[in-house]
Amino acid sequence: xxxxxSIFAPTLARKLGDTTxxxxxxxxxxxxxxxxxxxxxxxxxxxxxxxxxxxxxxxxPNLPDDERSLSDEEIGVALCLGHLxxxxxxxxxxxxxxxxxxxxxxxxxxxxxxxxxEAVLMHIANAALRTAPSVEPWASLRxxxxxxxxxxxxxxxxxxxxxxxTGVTQHGGSHIDWLTRYE
Numbered sequence: 001x002x003x004x005x006s007i008f009a010p011t012l013a014r015k016l017g018d019t020t021x022x023x024x025x026x027x028x029x030x031x032x033x034x035x036x037x038x039x040x041x042x043x044x045x046x047x048x049x050x051x052x053x054x055x056x057x058x059x060x061p062n063l064p065d066d067e068r069s070l071s072d073e074e075i076g077v078a079l080c081l082g083h084l085x086x087x088x089x090x091x092x093x094x095x096x097x098x099x100x101x102x103x104x105x106x107x108x109x110x111x112x113x114x115x116x117x118e119a120v121l122m123h124i125a126n127a128a129l130r131t132a133p134s135v136e137p138w139a140s141l142r143x144x145x146x147x148x149x150x151x152x153x154x155x156x157x158x159x160x161x162x163x164x165x166t167g168v169t170q171h172g173g174s175h176i177d178w179l180t181r182y183e
Contacts, residue, residue: 025115029078032067040084044093046075051181052096054164055089072097073104077111080120088157092179095124095162098137100181105140112145119151127159132178 026039033042038060045059046066070078079094098108112121122145128138164177 023081023083023115025074025078025111026081026083028067028070028074029081032064032070034064038063039078040087040090043075043079043084044090046070047079047093047097050075050097051100051183052093053182054096054179055093071107072100072102073108073111076103077108077115077117077121080112080117081115082117088161091120091124092157092161094120095127096179097181098124099128099135099178100183101136102181102183103137105137105144108137109141109144112141118145118147119149120156121145122147123151123156124162127157127162128178130159131163131176135178135180 029039029043030036033039041060042063044055045063048056048059049066050072076094076098079090079097084090108121112118121141125138125141125145128135129142133139162179164179166175166177
C-alpha cells in the first residue's frame with residue numbers, strides 16, 4: 001500500500017453499485033497474502049510472476065511467495081473481486097494473465113458466477129472483441145456468461161488499456177496487440 005492510500009478506499013463493488021458477498025476464494029487469498037491489506041498487491045505480484053509481465057514493478061519484498069495451489073483462473077478472478085480496492089491495474093493484470101489458450105473458459109465462467117464478477121469479465125471479453133475477437137478465453141466467455149448486471153459506463157478500464165499500441169506516428173500507421181500472457 002502506498003502512502004496516502006487507505007484500506008477504506010472505495011472498493012470495486014461500491015464503484016459498480018454492487019455489494020460484496022462472503023467469498024471462499026477471497027478468504028484463501030487473504031490467507032495466502034498474509035492479510036487483507038496485502039491481498040491486492042500480492043495478487044498483482046503473483047499475476048506478474050505467472051505471465052502478466054506488462055504490469056511488472058518493484059513489489060514489497062515482504063509479500064509472501066506465490067501459492068501454487070491457486071489456479072491461474074482463481075488468481076485472475078480474484079483480481080476482479082469486488083472486495084478489493086478499485087485499482088484498474090488489477091483488472092488489466094487479470095486480463096493479461098487470463099489471456100492464454102491454457103485458461104479454461106468453462107472453469108473461468110463457473111468461478112465468475114460463483115464470485116459474482118461476471119460483469120468485470122464480460123467487460124474484458126467485450127473489450128477483446130474490438131481488437132482480438134478470437135482470442136481465448138474471451139471468445140468462449142462471451143458465449144458462456146450471462147451477466148446479471150452490466151458495469152456502469154466509465155467505471156471499468158477503457159478497451160485501450162488492455163492492449164499495446166505500437167508504431168503510432170504523425171504520418172499514420174499503428175499496430176494494436178491484445179496483451180496476452182507471457183508463457
